[in-house]
Amino acid sequence: QVQLVESGGGLVQAGGSLRLSCAASGRTFSSYAMGWFRQAPGKERDFVATISWSGGSTYYASSVAGRFTISRDNAKNTVYLQMNSLKPEDTAVYYCAADRTVVAGRTAYDYAYWGQGTQVTVSS
8 A cells, every 4th residue: 555645735826836746655656656636626636647657658638738747756755746837727636646557547546545635726
């Protein structure tokens, strides 16, 4: 099993940047594909980005492609989400997710482990 703890959320003006971090427990972090999802009030949890266990493969939702970058440091058991050019519609609770597989999917059902979430608020 793996436990996930997100950090780095906060309040930022439109056009600004934030970097989210997700620290994972356990010795087998490099065996897990990782993902980021977000959920706005009253909406479903949406896919944001995913990265393979080696970091060699990434995929983004069209709404964030070119603005967000997912990366990982297996030596630090941490996955990151660099968010640039933020927009008010990026406001949501952001969740880190993990699944013990080489490349995970793009739906919440593809991930077995979840963090508690971190709030990102983008003001206009």
